[in-house]
Amino acid sequence: MSAPVPATDPTLGAVRHHEPPGDPGAHEHGRDVGSIDGAPVSVHLTDVAVGYEDRPVLEDLDLVLAAGSLTAIVGPNGGGKSTLLKLIAGLLAPWTGSIEVLGGPPGRYARSVAYVPQAEAVDWSFPVAARDVVMMGRFPRLGPLRRPGAGDHAAVSAALEQVGMAELAGRQIGALSGGQRRRVFLARALAAKPDLYLLDEPVTGVDHATHVDLMAVLDAEARAGKTVIASTHDLASAAHHFRSIVAINRTIVAHGDADLVLDPDVLLRTYGGHLLFLGDRAVLLDDAHHHDEAPGGEVHHHEDGGGAGRRRS
Amino acid sequence: MSLVVDPLQYEFFVRALAASILVGLVCAVVGTYMVLRGLAFMGDALSHAAFPGVVAAYLLKAPFHVGAAIAAIGTALAIGWITRRGRLRSDTTIGVLFAGMFALGVFLFSTIQNYVGDLFGFLFGEVLGISGTDLAAVAVLSVLVLGTVTVLWKELLYSTFDPLAAAASGLPVAALEYLFLGLIALTIVISLQAVGIILVVAMLVTPAATAQLVADRFSRLMAIAIAVGTLAPIAGLYLSFWTNTASGALIVLVETAAFLVALALGPRTGLLRARRRTTSA
Structure with a gap:
């Protein structure tokens, strides 16, 4: 399943390259990878769907992340953050679509992948x-x-x-x-x-000093050309410490740079009814009782009162 | 003094000692990983599942090791496979297959018309009757199991502690799981004659459980488990010899006593420590 020739048909299991295959900079360690602005593509998902048993969790995923990116995956509980990391780690096989990690199918360059549960x-x-x-x-x-x-x-x-x-x-x-x-x-x-860090909630529930220290380490790794992808509940952290954001809720709602999470429209589409607008500020109600509902993009309102859950802004 | 030396004049006693020390060693090593993986119930299941293999081997006049190994390994793989495929929890699958296989053994056993004392030995252990050939088989299988663990100790440890991270970094976690189930099955085959089907689980679980009460590092845990697992058979066999009582049961009782002592004196769970805390309060 190596992809020495760029294919246009995703059903072949190969990845569509953004750059012509002749680019010499794309050949690192003998791996054939595409590139974005000169940085080799580290993770490439094409039209991926995945789930557990017969229940779909993520659908229509298209995502390209370059080496050196420092990416936060944000989204509601049950929105598929952990599942996306497991897909990239090769711990889950996609139902459909193709995934390329470090220039091969997930698992081929596993020794260059560090996953933190x-x-x-x-x-x-x-x-x-x-x-x-x-x-x-x-x-x-x-x-x-x-x-x-x-x-x-x-x-x-x-x-x-x-x-x-x-x-x-x-x-x-x-x-x-x-x-x-x-x-x-x-x-x-x-x-x-x-070469690739996949971290599931690495800074959730930690003290401020640890948060800052760990993010500084990850920032340095990304600047050294390593790819860092971490899921997080903490939107403030995502905005301050990461350089790119992938907002997901059953699919990729938005992908952009760090101020993406300050966009109320993106937040509303990612978190749906869990979001409260107070003036011009969005307050996220971290509603642990309502995972596994609300398909992507659907906005609905919970009216069970009580303001369940802790507040995060 | 003669109490200790006298039994050694008997060849059967020396053979039994060698066999049960080997069994204790292998059980302690495999049992340490087993306990850390939460597979204690699996050990009980596989030992019972070996029974139809033993009876079938008797009926076919084949070596019992072969029959037991086929039945135990087959059941181990079936449990792994059904759990991965189906929507059942592994303890549910284990419960079904464990009882089913043991029932098959009892059924086969009931088809034998004449009295078969040999087969009762497999239920409760009869290490004092172990033959030279059987001891050799125990030795060969022990080397096989210990050799495999020696080669793969790191991989087994990592995949036990953090299977997701281990798999993501390229360790074949599923294959290691099947291999480990196979090692449990072989360990049970090795142990059948020493302690019997019903008590094997104690040989596997008790030394590691005892060690868990006193050690918080893997290497120390393993060392203590091995110490309990190899010393208990020595004490148990002598007690059995002196009192002319069941050897397998005594080995297990010595291990259980070691566990209770560790429970009473252990640094974290110790009852003494708990009492000290309440009296000082």
């Missing part, structure tokens, strides 16, 4: 210390039989240092605070030295 997906009582978790990031490139060597230990120490966790490296993960846990998981991703 939501904190809720992790068993924090697991008998590992912070350092052990970060070392796991090195396992895929080591392969069976080889034990971690000096280079791996150096990479782990450097990653722990980068996220400010060197001091607590020996602590069992369950004994760490929420913010420290997110730091450790980002360190594991860093230690893998990936």
Whole structure:
């Protein structure tokens, strides 16, 4: 399923290139990729639909993200943020359409992909210390039989240092605070030295200092040419810390630069009835009781009163 | 002194000691991953599922290891496959297949007209009767299981702790899961003669569970599980020899005692610690 020849027919499973295939800058590490403004295409979804069992979650996805982009995926609960990340990570196969990641089908260059799951997906009582978790990031490139060597230990120490966790490296993960846990998981991703970061809610529920620190690390990675894609609930964070935004609700509602989330029209189409307008300010009602409703684009109003959920602006 | 040395004069005792120490070692290693993966119930299911294989092998005059291995591995793969395909939770699938396979074993067993004491040994364990050939089979299978875990310990650990991140970074998580189910099945085959179908699950789960009470690092957890898993058979066999009682049951009882001691003294769950806290309050 490699795509050495640009195809115009998406049903062939190949990707439509934005640039002619002769572009020498598009050939990195022997991978044939397209490019946007000189930066190689890192993630390319064409007409993708996906769901669980027979329930569709995301449909009509077309998305191109360049290497070096720092992208936030925003949208309501149940809107498909985690699903989109799993698609790109190769953890879910699309029902239809084609996906190209780092110049191959999802999974082909898996060792260059670091995925960080939501904190809720992790068993924090697991008998590992912070350092052990970060070392796991090195396992895929080591392969069976080889034990971690000096280079791996150096990479782990450097990653722990980068996220400010060197001091607590020996602590069992369950004994760490929420913010420290997110730091450790980002360190594991860093230690893998990936080209693509896929982070599911990396800064949700963390303290301000951790938020700023982690985003600074991700910003630096993106500036070094790595692709960073993170889902977030926090629209203020998305606007301040990311350089591009993908707003999704069952499909891609909008894709643009960071001030996209300040556009009331985009917000209304993304969050539908969960949005409250107070003067010229939009207030998002994070309504955890109403996922899995409201197909994309549909605006509806919840009238169950009580202003359910926490407020975010 | 002679209490300890005397039994060693008997070849059957030495064979039983060697076999049960090997079984304890393999069970502790596989059981550590099993407990961390939340597969304790799977261990119980696969041991019962091995029963029809043992009876069928008896009827066909084939080696019981082969029959048990086919039945246990087949059931392990079927559970994995049905769970991935169907809309059933894995514990539901396990419950169905576990009882179904054991019923098949009981049915086959009831078709045998004459008395078959050998087969009762597989239910409750009869390690003191293990033959040289069976010991050799245990040794070969133990090397196979331990060798596989030695090669893949990192991959098994990562895919146990964070299967999504492991899969996204290229580890074949589904294949590792099937392989691990196969390792559980083989471990059960190895353990059948030592402790029997009904008690195998204790050999798998109790050493790792004991270790979990006192260790919070994977390497220490594994080391403590191995210590419990290899020392308990020694104590259990001597107790069995001295008192002329069931060996498999005593091995399991020693492990259970170790668990209770860890529960009472462990740094986190310790009852003593809880009492100290209440008395100081």
